Amino acid sequence: MARRGSVIKKVGLSGVAWAIGFLLFFPILWTILTSFKSELDAFSYPPKFLVFDWTWENYEVIQQRSDYIGFAVNSLILSLGSSLLALLFAVPAAWAFAFAPGRRRKDTLMWILSTKMMPPVGALIPIYLIFRDTHMLDTRTGLILVLMLMNLPILVWMLYSYFKEIPEEIVEASRLDGAGLWQEIIFVLLPMAVPGIASTLLLNIILAWNEAFWTLNLTTTEAAPLTAFIASYSSPEGLFWAKLSAASTAAIAPILILGWFAQKQLVRGLTFGAVK
Amino acid sequence: MGRVTLQNLAKQFGDVVVIPDASLDIPHGEFVAFVGPSGCGKSTLLRLIAGLEDASGGKILIDGVDMAHTPPARRGLAMVFQSYALYPHMSVRGNIAFGLRMARMPPDQIAARVEGAAKMLNLTDYLERKPRHLSGGQRQRVAIGRAIVREPKCFLFDEPLSNLDAALRVQMRLELMQLHQSLDATMIYVTHDQIEAMTMADRIVVLNHGRIEQQGAPLELYHRPQSLFVAGFIGSPRMNFITGAAAAKCGATTLGIRPEHILLEPLAAAATATAMPQSPPIWPEGIAGKIALVEHSGADSYLHVDSEMGRLVVRCDGDYQGGVGRPVSLWPHSAKLHKFDQHGMSMNHATQG
Numbered sequence: 001m002a003r004r005g006s007v008i009k010k011v012g013l014s015g016v017a018w019a020i021g022f023l024l025f026f027p028i029l030w031t032i033l034t035s036f037k038s039e040l041d042a043f044s045y046p047p048k049f050l051v052f053d054w055t056w057e058n059y060e061v062i063q064q065r066s067d068y069i070g071f072a073v074n075s076l077i078l079s080l081g082s083s084l085l086a087l088l089f090a091v092p093a094a095w096a097f098a099f100a101p102g103r104r105r106k107d108t109l110m111w112i113l114s115t116k117m118m119p120p121v122g123a124l125i126p127i128y129l130i131f132r133d134t135h136m137l138d139t140r141t142g143l144i145l146v147l148m149l150m151n152l153p154i155l156v157w158m159l160y161s162y163f164k165e166i167p168e169e170i171v172e173a174s175r176l177d178g179a180g181l182w183q184e185i186i187f188v189l190l191p192m193a194v195p196g197i198a199s200t201l202l203l204n205i206i207l208a209w210n211e212a213f214w215t216l217n218l219t220t221t222e223a224a225p226l227t228a229f230i231a232s233y234s235s236p237e238g239l240f241w242a243k244l245s246a247a248s249t250a251a252i253a254p255i256l257i258l259g260w261f262a263q264k265q266l267v268r269g270l271t272f273g274a275v276k
Numbered sequence: 277m278g279r280v281t282l283q284n285l286a287k288q289f290g291d292v293v294v295i296p297d298a299s300l301d302i303p304h305g306e307f308v309a310f311v312g313p314s315g316c317g318k319s320t321l322l323r324l325i326a327g328l329e330d331a332s333g334g335k336i337l338i339d340g341v342d343m344a345h346t347p348p349a350r351r352g353l354a355m356v357f358q359s360y361a362l363y364p365h366m367s368v369r370g371n372i373a374f375g376l377r378m379a380r381m382p383p384d385q386i387a388a389r390v391e392g393a394a395k396m397l398n399l400t401d402y403l404e405r406k407p408r409h410l411s412g413g414q415r416q417r418v419a420i421g422r423a424i425v426r427e428p429k430c431f432l433f434d435e436p437l438s439n440l441d442a443a444l445r446v447q448m449r450l451e452l453m454q455l456h457q458s459l460d461a462t463m464i465y466v467t468h469d470q471i472e473a474m475t476m477a478d479r480i481v482v483l484n485h486g487r488i489e490q491q492g493a494p495l496e497l498y499h500r501p502q503s504l505f506v507a508g509f510i511g512s513p514r515m516n517f518i519t520g521a522a523a524a525k526c527g528a529t530t531l532g533i534r535p536e537h538i539l540l541e542p543l544a545a546a547a548t549a550t551a552m553p554q555s556p557p558i559w560p561e562g563i564a565g566k567i568a569l570v571e572h573s574g575a576d577s578y579l580h581v582d583s584e585m586g587r588l589v590v591r592c593d594g595d596y597q598g599g600v601g602r603p604v605s606l607w608p609h610s611a612k613l614h615k616f617d618q619h620g621m622s623m624n625h626a627t628q629g
Contacts, residue, residue: 167359167361169358169359170361170364172326172328172355172357172361173422174363175328176328176348176353177349177354177375177426178378179349179374180378187374191363191365194365
């Protein structure tokens with residue numbers, strides 16, 4: 001009896017989980033489906049779920065009209081560039097917090113995180129003026145800098161927590177083995193932290209890819225990424241559901257595919273065979 | 277060469293003084309064991325020598341050069357950690373070769389040295405494996421291999437055997453002693469296990485609250501402990517301590533007698549004539565008591581006896597048949613009696629010297 005009860009419970013729970021999953025995924029699915037409809041089908045009521053004339057037309061139109069590829073390249077450069085640059089600063093910072101703690105480690109870490117609590121609008125005007133005067137408005141370099149600074153606190157925190165899990169004795173062993181500071185970081189620390197670094201990097205690419213506030217406010221055309229591309233479809237052409245859906249699908253597709261392939265890296269799991 | 281000299285070495289973490297003032301001279305080739313209970317500062321002392329902790333004061337001379345503020349990489353020492361601390365992402369070969377690679381040794385020389393060390397430590401068949409595919413004993417050997425290929429001035433061991441099971445521990449103990457003989461290197465070994473220290477070391481340094489309580493050859497510490505602390509720490513089972521009137525009669529605050537230096541009544545009759553020529557003046561009739569517990573270890577039996585002097589432990593023959601509750605009479609070997617004053621310091625030497 002108890003066993004049958006638990007089977008029913010398992011089936012029930014799985015059902016509920018699938019239902020919730022589907023519910024959460026449905027808007028995305030609907031967007032994808034709509035992007036393959038003609039504008040007429042997209043508006044029809046009752047809505048057509050799967051039975052309609054599938055067409056690539058919307059994608060052709062958006063590429064012709066607003067150069068999707070150009071925006072996508074910008075998105076790629078901005079998110080990758082800012083994440084890699086941030087990593088360059090975050091690794092030494094996280095190393096210092098994890099293995100050479102000072103008296104104010106906690107305070108400093110909290111201070112770093114607290115910068116994320118300020119609404120970005122508060123910094124918009126000074127940054128806008130600085131960008132204007134240094135001619136960095138609508139440049140990739142400028143945006144990479146801003147996105148890097150925006151995500152740096154999260155990177156430092158994530159890497160710090162990964163580094164903390166590495167047994168300090170291994171790092172100490174490398175010091176006694178004659179490794180200098182950079183050799184210790186490059187040959188010992190980083191290889192052991194690969195899963196952590198990969199997932200940190202991935203999360204930051206996603207965050208930078210989705211970032212809309214700074215990218216919309218500091219760019220016009222040259223450095224504008226996909227967020228600006230979608231935005232250009234939403235207000236003036238709000239009635240063209242199929243084209244907006246195609247634009248949205250095209251904007252999220254790369255990051256969805258990346259996330260799908262990197263799932264394994266996202267799941268942390270380095271067993272430390274060295275200790276015990 | 278590998279001579280390590282500590283001069284007035286001190287270490288404090290914030291306001292906590294871990295090592296107030298330690299001075300020690302370890303000549304080349306000596307095997308020194310730091311022992312003491314946990315928290316006595318023995319690991320801190322080792323980490324100071326290694327350079328993993330910054331000294332708050334004093335000097336660490338390695339072959340005459342003060343290295344108290346030199347980074348560990350440039351002290352020319354090698355350390356074996358309790359957790360082995362192998363690099364999990366490198367093969368056994370990579371682990372052993374790492375220090376040589378850091379020293380920019382030519383690859384063919386590295387290969388030769390790694391092969392040599394692997395042969396010495398029976399690791400030749402495992403060179404391409406990752407540490408997680410090795411047993412505890414093999415990992416320990418890799419850690420030792422990593423240390424010996426660098427041909428350091430001095431080896432530092434931080435409780436290296438405490439993660440191994442009992443049988444392996446005894447075997448590795450022998451291998452380490454063999455290693456010490458064949459390498460002719462200075463070794464500093466930290467352990468909380470006094471048996472390891474007694475069996476392996478040329479000299480034992482007993483630490484208590486960061487202070488060097490006593491140092492000397494193992495048997496010297498066993499026979500002539502200078503304080504209650506050392507007397508209680510060296511030797512297993514522990515020395516029996518007797519306080520009160522009996523001690524006062526000898527002019528001491530505490531009397532100490534080891535379990536192996538007490539005879540049981542039936543044997544005592546025969547032994548008093550030969551083995552114990554000077555019968556103890558304090559207990560002409562022996563100490564009467566009742567057996568409370570018996571531990572058989574095979575070769576020996578240990579009787580825990582409730583007597584008028586409190587609970588005393590006595591070593592006797594492994595085949596001892598007497599059970600719990602049996603009345604016995606104990607005969608301490610008077611020449612082996614230790615006397616301590618009210619500060620816990622030994623009075624034996626004062627009277628002898």
